[in-house]
Amino acid sequence: MSTGEFRSWEFQGAGVPRYEEPGVGGLAVAAVAASELAQRRSGVAIRELSRETEFRAACALLDRVWRPPAGSPLITMALLRSFQHAGSYVAGAYEADRLIGVCVGFLAQAGLHSHIAGVDARARGRNIGFALKVHQRAWSLEHAITKVTWTYDPLVSRNAYFNLAKLGAVVQEYLPDFYGVMDDGVNKGQGSDRLLVGWDLADPAVAEGCRQPHHHQAALPPEAATGLDADADGLPVLGPLDALRLTVRIPSDIEALRVERPGAAQAWRSALRETLGSLLAEGATVTGFTRDGRYLVERKAEG
Incomplete structure (x- = not known):
């Protein structure tokens, strides 16, 4: 063949x-x-x-x-x-x-x-x-x-890195509960929020x-505020979303968390929808994804 x-x-x-x-x-x-x-x-x-x-x-x-x-x-x-x-x-x-x-x-x-x-x-x-x-x-x-488009679960860090950092796709939209209730072994019980990306x-x-495979390295702006982070127990902590540049963290392995601590996984779903979902709905842009699991987001300057 x-x-x-x-x-x-x-x-x-x-x-x-x-x-x-x-x-x-x-x-x-x-x-x-x-x-x-x-x-x-x-x-x-x-x-x-x-x-x-x-x-x-x-x-x-x-x-x-x-x-x-x-x-x-x-x-x-x-x-x-x-x-x-x-x-x-x-x-x-x-x-x-x-x-x-x-x-x-x-x-x-x-x-x-x-x-x-x-x-x-x-x-x-x-x-x-x-x-x-x-x-x-x-x-x-x-x-x-x-142009090719597709959706992916924004909580899955390895997919976010693959899509944004390796392939160079661009986030277009946050889609809450896009597929409704899903009952397969990967998505059951966790909602179906998705990011729509476009590939030029x-x-x-x-x-x-x-x-020649390489990674679009996302540089962390020194002035970036923390819009979403994790506490010592691995639970989400929301920060202010009024800065021009923000970081939005997700768990390193949401798939394992869904099995071991489903309540914590659901808390991350809600927190990401409240932060990243709200930012994108207001016109903010995802400018990259870091190796350690953070979306880089830039809001439009008011003027």
Whole structure:
């Protein structure tokens, strides 16, 4: 199986052109090369899925990752088939003939909305998630799409760092309880607040980060006030939110906290909604995320 197989397909979907924006073609060629490099580095081959057996394997993998209740699959084979046939993005990462990663996105007004991605637990730590996103960028540029959006739980520190510091995505909006009550093994009982991020695929910094992985280091402004921090017991402590620059801390491992201290995890959900959610609703901007787990936020100066 060639790592470049995703570059051709039999059905492109209605209204999904290739190389129609000026300059996108050149970006796409470089993006494909970056994707092939990322696949080699992580030891996988990524390609679009097109057969029923592949869709069913993808559904099973996502269910293993999120652990939904029996009889309530996270996503169905029929939906993946529909996405793929309509020209959306449905891709899998393979190690030999074993599917170990899945990424699914659908066409949207902004370009492509990346709905879900998951990697088999036995294959984590190999940058397969990164390789899937780099492949998704190449696929999008080949289809003249220059922006990808997705949501993530703002309390999950590793995802915040991956999305903002490694991929260079930009926070657009705080979405309280976006998916309503969720009953899968990852999200059950904790609410579904999400951050919506946008990924500018034509940004030179994004292109360089996909070619040669690096981190957008967020410098902590010395004058930044503390909008949210943790006390000695690991519980959230709210601070004033009237400074121009603020830091908003989240737990280092909210997933472990949900299991060990669910009450504390819920307190963090409420505190983050009150601080980061309120700041973004007022027009503030997230300017970065630090290695030690703090969002950097800048409010608009009054004037």
